[in-house]
Amino acid sequence: MQYRRFGKLDWKVSALGFGAMRLPVIGGEYGKIDEPEATRMVRHAIDQGVNYVDTAYGYHDGNSEHVIGRILQDGYRQKVRLATKLPCWHVKTADDFDRLLNEQLEKLQTDTIDYYLLHSLGKDSWRKVHGLGVLDWAEGAIADGRIRYLGFSFHDDYDTFQEIVDAYDRWTFCQIQYNYMDIENQAGTKGLKYAASKGMAVVVMEPLLGGKLVNPPEAVQALWDTAVTKRSAADWALQWLWNQPEVSVVLSGMSAMEQVEQNLVSANASAAGLLDADELALIDRVRQTYSELCPIPCTGCQYCMPCPNDVNIPGNFAIYNEAVMYNNA
Template sequence: MQYRTVPKTNDKISAIGFGCMRLPVKNGRIDEKEATKQIHYAIEKGINYFDTAIPYHMGKSESFLGRALLGGFREKVKIATKLPHWSVKSREDMDEILNSQLKKLQTDHIDYYLIHSLAGDSWEKMKNLGVIDFLESAKKSGKIINAGFSFHGDISSFKRIVDENDWEFCQIQYNILDEKNQAGTEGLLYAAQKNLAVIIMEPLRGGNLVNNIPKEVSKIWDEADVKKTPAEWSFQWILNKPEVTTVLSGMNEISQIDENTDTASNAFPDSLTKEELLIVDKAKEAYMKLMKVGCTGCRYCMPCPYGVDIPECFSLYNNYFIFGGKLKTKFHYIIRLGGILSDRGNAGLCRNCGKCKKSCPQNLDIPNLLKDVSKTFEGRTFGIKTAILKKGAELQARISFKKRN
């Protein structure tokens, strides 16, 4: 296994991290026997970074991971989990949530503790509630070792959050189609310049880059002299960046663990050849041609005066038509843009002011395209669905950390 160094602490982290959001399930619940087997196997293969959170597997992921790491495995790994900002109403809530997580994970410390799914407004809220003091106090007490945040927002908010606290690390969505979306490459480089470790999530765009691959893209992968699976291309492209510390993968089969650890063992920074990088560029171009909206994610249209996250709206809209899985994409749209886990940014907020249209270098008719996005994803029940899901997320988190036994 290849290990990469956390700049501020010199921790050695495996280049592939184990994401505990997509564990194997049986009858709708975590298949504990199989999932435990896979976690132990991953540790044997050299993976030492395990990422979980309160919402994963309907609140069961943390407790499962705590049990899976008993018997000497906890000492071999770094645990990452997250503080759900949507459930925090006071400074005291932060301590209560953390203490509950420590109990569920059956440990006395969290190695990497993140504020979950931050964007601009949620960061301001957490700052005002005293999150910086909370993080400093938790580090002094030894309950957390490293402080960070995961992010789904725009690049200006990302830079502001990076600058306003002494973080050890951050976590961003990044893959071959998201170079200019959310934090993107600009954010990756910015965080690295500030000596933050950068953890990568969604390297396969929720599995879309390895499932339902368009024939135009498959042809490009197949034409390469060196044969690689789509997952190998995706992980190697990310790990080719020296600024990346580790890439999270939601593995739920032994074969996936084998493939990803083998890939990570050889995917060193700057190891892809010019020819291989050109192949990836050709695949990206093929995806771009298939997109319903020719948005490049340049963000010249941002910020929107009414709060629409225009690039994210178009990204999910394109996913809807390219990759299939339409129900899943609709759910992601509500979660990401409906104000459930981060700030609202849905297309229905558009007021047709035209500012974005004037700024778009692709000359896209953004206001009318946003109407199409809203029609596809929102409809009359959108407000009701977001309200129910938001209340559900808050209730789930509160029940989870208020349970003492």
């Protein structure tokens, strides 16, 4: 396993982190985790050097934290640093901060959460929890030992991202959706570099765009086939992320042991600066090719909204565009 700096901390994180949002399930039911198989997968990843496990209050209909808590028994809790998230949408009053954290500690069977994130912050949710005093509360939870470090995960635009980063000088880390197709979406490359410039660790989620980059359409696969170094589409996407020194750890939500094994191979071969100029140019061409497959040139400007018939016009265009672009129509 390769290890990378985690912001300003005197600790190195495995290049690959285990995300517990897409654990194997039984009968296609999202809330019904196949616990024996999930245990085998997570513990195998840890045995191979993964030292960062990420879950959240709502994953798998609230069952992910329970299962991760059990998986990390038998000494595995001591081998990893554990991240989970405050579900900001469940916060109505300041009293909910303690209630939710204490419930999570119980579910996870631990006295301390190493990395605690304010989950899925955007403009409105940030202003809500900030107004309720979440930062002062979190400092108290750090002081009493229930959490060690505070961060946030993010889904909004760059300006909101910068506002949140600048609002507090003690953020340890952030978590952003980032991949070679999302360089200008949400926080994007600009946000990655801005957070890193502030000394924050950056955790990457959706490195494969929810799996959309794994099985490319023919036009994209033809480009990958021209590369001197042969890699799977998934490996190209992961190596593009690890190539950037500002990326601390890449989370993968793995649902099968085969995915764990493939991602471990990729992580073991990773390094900042690994890709050469020709390979980076190839990825640029792949991005352009995906973009050219987009059938509706909607920018999401919202000028067509609100629709008199209550249709989310740009949202529906986005769903259709993604289905065509990523071979999922």
